[in-house]
Amino acid sequence: IERTFSIIKPDAVRRNLIGQIIAKFEENGLRPIALKKIHMTREQAEGFYAVHKERPFFGELVEQMIASPVVVQVLEGEGAILKNREIMGATNPENAAEGTIRKLFALSVGENSVHGSDAPETAAQEIKFFFSDDELVG
Ligand code: GTP
Ligand code: MG
Numbered sequence: 092i093e094r095t096f097s098i099i100k101p102d103a104v105r106r107n108l109i110g111q112i113i114a115k116f117e118e119n120g121l122r123p124i125a126l127k128k129i130h131m132t133r134e135q136a137e138g139f140y141a142v143h144k145e146r147p148f149f150g151e152l153v154e155q156m157i158a159s160p161v162v163v164q165v166l167e168g169e170g171a172i173l174k175n176r177e178i179m180g181a182t183n184p185e186n187a188a189e190g191t192i193r194k195l196f197a198l199s200v201g202e203n204s205v206h207g208s209d210a211p212e213t214a215a216q217e218i219k220f221f222f223s224d225d226e227l228v229g
Contacts, residue, residue, distance in 0.1 A: 093171040094124070094227075095208045096217035099162040101155060102202035104128070109162055112205065115192055116166055119178050125226045126164040131157050139220060148201065155201050163221045167229060172214055175207040 099112050113123060131139075136156040143149050166175055180191025184203060187194035197203040208214035218227075 092167055092169065092229075093211075093214075094165055094167050094218060095121075095171040095175045095214045096206075096221070097164045097166050097175060097208075098206035099164070100202065100204055100206060101157075101159040101161055102198055103196055103204040104161060105159055106196075108196055108204070112192055112196070113164075115178055116175070119174060121166040121168040121171055121174060121178070123164050124167045124229045125222050126162060127221075127226075128160050128162050129221075130160045133157055135220075139217070151201055165218050165222060165227055172208055172211060176209065179205050179207050 097116070099109055103109070103112060116123065133153065136153045137144070140149065140152055140156070143152065146152075168174060178192060180187030180193035180197075182193075182203060183200045184193045184197035187197065192205050193203050208217050
């Protein structure tokens with residue numbers, strides 16, 4: 092059974108959407124096995140998004156991620172990585188399919204409400220970035 096890493100981003104937490112977003116995951120067969128609310132430090136946000144550090148939007152992305160608290164989660168289920176990406180919808184909400192989290196809730200490509208790992212290697216890496224093994228309660 093597969094595990095993936097998810098962030099409910101500041102724009103969504105600020106608008107009190109934690110429950111509605113977790114409901115989408117649960118309705119689609121993903122089970123939260125670890126979750127916590129944190130206020131990311133600049134160092135954490137820069138480290139987490141290090142792959143994007145040469146991109147023009149990096150500074151804005153980091154500022155948005157540290158502006159207010161987030162919820163970090165590990166989701167477990169059959170094909171969890173791909174399933175989570177489907178539930179999230181396209182990065183830019185203008186391109187997101189009906190019923191997806193980003194179509195329903197995202198404000199813009201930057202404030203797009205959720206993050207989800209894109210592959211098994213990044214999922215493992217991102218889970219380790221925020222959780223220790225004893226926090227994963229399957
Ligand atoms: P994540 O699940 O967040 O990784 O989204 P993604 O894989 O769909 O997108 P990608 O990894 O390409 O980009 C990471 C994040 O950077 C996105 O979720 C956006 O919030 C942000 N981002 C991407 N492109 C832009 C952009 O053109 N402008 C701004 N402001 N942010 C962007
Ligand atoms: Mg990505």
